Amino acid sequence: MSQPTILLRRTNNHLPEEIVLEILVRLPVKSLLRFRCVCKSWYRYIATPNFINNNLLYCNDHNRGFFIHMPKTTGSMVSFSRPHGQICTVASHHTFEAIYELRIPFTFQSGYPHLVGSCNGILCFSDYRSFEFKDVYLWNPSIRKFKKLPDTCLTHLFNVSLGFGFDSQNNDYKVVRISQSTAKPMPPPDAEVYSLSSDSWKRVGLGISWRSNVVFHKFNCTLTFPFVSGNLHWMIEMIEGGGQERRFTSMILSFDVNSEKFKELPLPDDEGGCITKCLTSFKEQLALIKFGYGVQPHSLLCSIWVMGDSWNKIRVLPIENLTDFIGFTNYGLLLVQKRSRLVSTNSELERKHKSVLIDPETLHEKEIQVDYRLDVAAYMENLALLDGANVVSY
Amino acid sequence: MKFCTVKQYFDDENNNNVTNGIATTVIPLPNKHLKIKANNKEMEQYEQELLRNVMPQELTKLILAANYLNFKEALDFFCRTVANAIQNKSVDYVRKFFGLESDFEPGEEEKLCKEFAWSFEGVDED
Numbered sequence: 001m002s003q004p005t006i007l008l009r010r011t012n013n014h015l016p017e018e019i020v021l022e023i024l025v026r027l028p029v030k031s032l033l034r035f036r037c038v039c040k041s042w043y044r045y046i047a048t049p050n051f052i053n054n055n056l057l058y059c060n061d062h063n064r065g066f067f068i069h070m071p072k073t074t075g076s077m078v079s080f081s082r083p084h085g086q087i088c089t090v091a092s093h094h095t096f097e098a099i100y101e102l103r104i105p106f107t108f109q110s111g112y113p114h115l116v117g118s119c120n121g122i123l124c125f126s127d128y129r130s131f132e133f134k135d136v137y138l139w140n141p142s143i144r145k146f147k148k149l150p151d152t153c154l155t156h157l158f159n160v161s162l163g164f165g166f167d168s169q170n171n172d173y174k175v176v177r178i179s180q181s182t183a184k185p186m187p188p189p190d191a192e193v194y195s196l197s198s199d200s201w202k203r204v205g206l207g208i209s210w211r212s213n214v215v216f217h218k219f220n221c222t223l224t225f226p227f228v229s230g231n232l233h234w235m236i237e238m239i240e241g242g243g244q245e246r247r248f249t250s251m252i253l254s255f256d257v258n259s260e261k262f263k264e265l266p267l268p269d270d271e272g273g274c275i276t277k278c279l280t281s282f283k284e285q286l287a288l289i290k291f292g293y294g295v296q297p298h299s300l301l302c303s304i305w306v307m308g309d310s311w312n313k314i315r316v317l318p319i320e321n322l323t324d325f326i327g328f329t330n331y332g333l334l335l336v337q338k339r340s341r342l343v344s345t346n347s348e349l350e351r352k353h354k355s356v357l358i359d360p361e362t363l364h365e366k367e368i369q370v371d372y373r374l375d376v377a378a379y380m381e382n383l384a385l386l387d388g389a390n391v392v393s394y
Numbered sequence: 395m396k397f398c399t400v401k402q403y404f405d406d407e408n409n410n411n412v413t414n415g416i417a418t419t420v421i422p423l424p425n426k427h428l429k430i431k432a433n434n435k436e437m438e439q440y441e442q443e444l445l446r447n448v449m450p451q452e453l454t455k456l457i458l459a460a461n462y463l464n465f466k467e468a469l470d471f472f473c474r475t476v477a478n479a480i481q482n483k484s485v486d487y488v489r490k491f492f493g494l495e496s497d498f499e500p501g502e503e504e505k506l507c508k509e510f511a512w513s514f515e516g517v518d519e520d
Contacts, residue, residue: 015492019457022469026477033513037485037506041495144512393509 008222021045025054028143049171052383057122059380062101066099067091067329068353068379073112073128086121088141089370090379093330096357096368102141105394106148109135110363117164117224118377121172122384124164133160136175139195141383143318147391149175153201154190158182161219163232165257172197173384174257176204176232178219186216193260199389208253208264213240220250223327226281231256233265233286244339252279268311275300282306289325294318302334304360315360323353326374336359337373482518 018348025059032055036043045051059065063271070088071077077084088102104113110129117124126133134157139146159180166173174195178189188210192201220235227233232255240247252265267288274290281287286307292302300322304315324337340354355370385391453476460468478490485507489495496503507514 014459015454016461019461019473020492022473023476023480026474027481030482030513033510034485034517035488036510037498037503038488038492038496039494041493042505143510 001308017041017045021051021169023055025051025058027055029055029383032383033143037314041278046383053171056380056382056384065093065330065378065380067093067096067117067376068102068123068371069374069376070115072375073114074373078110078112079127086113096370098369105139105144106137106146106392112216113287115224115375115377116162116175117227118379119164119166119173119227120384121380121382122166123377123379124162124175131288132157133162133177136162136177136194137173138173138385140382140385143383143385145385147385147388147392149194150200152177152179152192153203154179154192159218161225161234163225163227163234163255165227165230165232165255167195167257168230169258170197174260176255176257177201178234178253186214191255191262193255196385196388207262211238211240213242214238215242215246217241220278223278223280223325224377226279226286228281228286230258231286233279235277250277260278260306265307266311268305268313270303270313274303278325280325280327283330283332287328291322291325296320317358317360317363324373324387326355327376329357330378332360333366334360335368335374335376350386415467482516484514484520487518487520 003277026033027035032046036046068088068090071085073084074081075193086104086107088104090100090102091098091099104125106125108127108129110127112128113125114128114133115123116126116136121142122138125139125324127135134152136149137146138149139298154177157177157179159190161178162252163176163178164173165176169187173262175194176191177190177194180189188206191204191206193204194201216239217236218235221308225232225234234253236251238249238251240249250267252267254263254265256263265286274292277288277290279286279288282304283306288307288311290303290305291302292301297319299318299320302317302319302322302325303313304317305313319334319336319338320335321339323339326335326337328334334357336356336358337353338356338392340352353373355374357366357368358364366383453472457469457472457476460463460472480491483491498506
């Protein structure tokens with residue numbers, strides 16, 4: 001169709017609104033942003049939250065999702081003043097081939113962005129600096145807009161943990177900030193929640209019975225905290241009791257983004273010793289991955305637990321030369337980092353890491369072309385954050 | 395379910411939503427869909443074939459027919475086709491295509507276009 005032919009006459013055969021919406025919902029974001037200028041009713045259609053949601057659902061159902069990865073800001077990166085590239089790579093869900101790159105359009109005082117999370121293609125970043133995570137940004141790369149969140153309403157920030165989720169019942173994006181206190185003995189942490197619709201922070205009581213004999217607690221925060229079934233989750237490592245009676249325990253704190261209430265979740269019963277454990281998500285369920293010593297040298301035994309009604313151990317597999325667990329893909333593949341061979345660059349020997357995808361069922365491994373420590377997240381196009389206060393376009 | 399609506403249509407004399415020509419295009423679709431559901435490439439080729447034989451003016455009638463017959467797969471197919479056809483086109487093209495006119499105040503449209511100026515890049519020439 002090279003010449004625009006008149007598809008219909010205004011008097012009869014006019015396409016009803018619901019049909020126009022059926023056509024519009026199938027369009028990519030860039031087209032929709034342009035077609036807001038067609039007429040007033042199209043402008044209205046494209047801005048309604050219901051339409052935005054349907055467009056998102058259509059993308060999800062029709063496999064228009066991606067995977068985003070970027071260099072992970074780590075303590076050593078900051079200590080050794082190694083610059084952060086500020087580039088996020090958008091890659092295929094299936095093959096992990098890079099499709100295009102996004103440059104983070106805002107900068108942090110420290111120069112080190114920390115990926116808090118990703119929800120429906122909206123990315124949440126904070127400033128990786130002395131664990132205060134004071135500055136928080138929401139960014140929608142599909143519409144090239146970002147927004148800096150207002151300042152905290154808590155009096156004091158220390159050893160902060162953040163979480164980013166979507167309240168589907170109210171169509172609202174929320175950020176949770178939990179801050180520890182420096183008082184001794186360590187009281188329970190403070191919490192606040194930000195909602196995009198109110199554009200403000202609000203204190204939230206923990207509301208759970210905090211164990212009275214906790215002398216120390218910290219968040220196990222190697223990975224972005226999983227947002228699953230409308231709940232954010234954090235794992236807290238604690239030391240209970242003093243002196244001879246010291247015990248190391250862990251608990252899972254969950255936050256329902258709709259009711260804005262905290263809850264404590266149990267860990268799996270199997271408390272066999274392990275080197276480390278991480279809370280993550282596996283095929284849209286809460287998962288726990290534990291690493292213990294394997295039989296072979298340089299081999300770790302990885303146990304995968306998934307939370308249904310209760311914890312269920314679904315798989316145990318050995319992984320050789322493991323240096324880092326990154327996450328699970330949408331299809332349940334394990335993404336890890338492994339120690340690689342020594343590589344000679346500029347007459348210096350450097351040990352490069354390699355990123356590997358492992359199928360937990362078949363144990364088949366596939367190397368992907370990324371050699372830095374990664375943060376990963378699901379990504380898709382989204383129209384949200386279209387109108388709002390303090391939103392910056394670039 | 396589909397066949398009940400079709401029967402209803404044939405019984406309904408006052409129906410001018412669907413002409414015979416349209417019916418012969420729309421109705422064979424479910425069988426074809428079932429036959430080549432698994433193969434996406436074949437489906438694409440079939441869709442291209444179908445469109446070549448359909449005059450653009452007919453497309454809106456096809457959509458209305460599919461909607462009237464409550465024929466979800468055909469509706470999805472036609473809407474997807476239209477979406478693919480217009481996705482990289484200019485605002486003017488889309489207006490002509492749907493028979494719409496701009497009803498913005500003077501200056502309002504310009505402001506809207508400026509907000510996402512980058513979305514106008516790389517658009518097909520009219």
